[in-house]
Amino acid sequence: xxxxxxxxxxxxxxxxxxxxxxxxxxxxxxxxxxxxxxxxxxxxxxxxxxxxxxxxxxxxxxxxxxxxxxxxxxxxxxxxxxxxxxxxxxxxxxxxxxxxxxxxxxxxxxxxxxxxxxxxxxxxxxxxxxxxxxxxxxxxxxxxxxxxxxxxxxxxxxxxxxxxxxxxxxxxxxxxxxx
Numbered sequence: 001x002x003x004x005x006x007x008x009x010x011x012x013x014x015x016x017x018x019x020x021x022x023x024x025x026x027x028x029x030x031x032x033x034x035x036x037x038x039x040x041x042x043x044x045x046x047x048x049x050x051x052x053x054x055x056x057x058x059x060x061x062x063x064x065x066x067x068x069x070x071x072x073x074x075x076x077x078x079x080x081x082x083x084x085x086x087x088x089x090x091x092x093x094x095x096x097x098x099x100x101x102x103x104x105x106x107x108x109x110x111x112x113x114x115x116x117x118x119x120x121x122x123x124x125x126x127x128x129x130x131x132x133x134x135x136x137x138x139x140x141x142x143x144x145x146x147x148x149x150x151x152x153x154x155x156x157x158x159x160x161x162x163x164x165x166x167x168x169x170x171x172x173x174x175x176x177x178x179x
Contacts, residue, residue, distance in 0.1 A: 007069035009038040011076020011087035019075040020113035026073050029171040045092040059093040061125045066101040073109045075156045078122025095118035102133035106177040110143035118144030
């Protein structure tokens with residue numbers, strides 16, 4: 001039996017971000033799978049650019065990655081009580097690619113943030129952005145890692161048992177959804 005294909009999407013471009021650490025923890029918790037990481041280094045959405053040159057190759061590649069994946073895991077910090085610009089830009093661009101890449105795609109959303117709410121407001125905004133794209137967002141308890149600088153050990157592992165328990169539950173639900 002083929003391994004499930006999982007695409008991780010980080011709303012932070014920083015290689016050492018807490019959200020990338022959280023995605024690595026999600027990958028470990030999910031178990032055996034073919035994993036890929038999305039590249040959100042895309043030009044800013046510009047309707048004039050799209051009209052003149054079409055959808056950029058990097059956006060087409062991202063949409064193809066999303067379509068090919070059996071499921072998505074998205075983790076993003078909250079910037080100024082909202083979704084990060086890089087993640088919103090990627091969603092806007094992918095929405096311009098015919099075929100509805102996100103439509104019906106099992107998706108888990110989570111966040112890690114330096115603040116005390118762990119990115120909760122940003123997660124709500126992300127969920128609102130995924131609704132018109134028709135992603136199949138799994139319900140359940142939100143995973144919002146607050147004061148993230150204190151929640152990962154020196155190896156980048158999530159040290160908090162409560163967060164680990166929620167993460168394990170989310171990954172179990174995702175495995176069941178795509179089984």
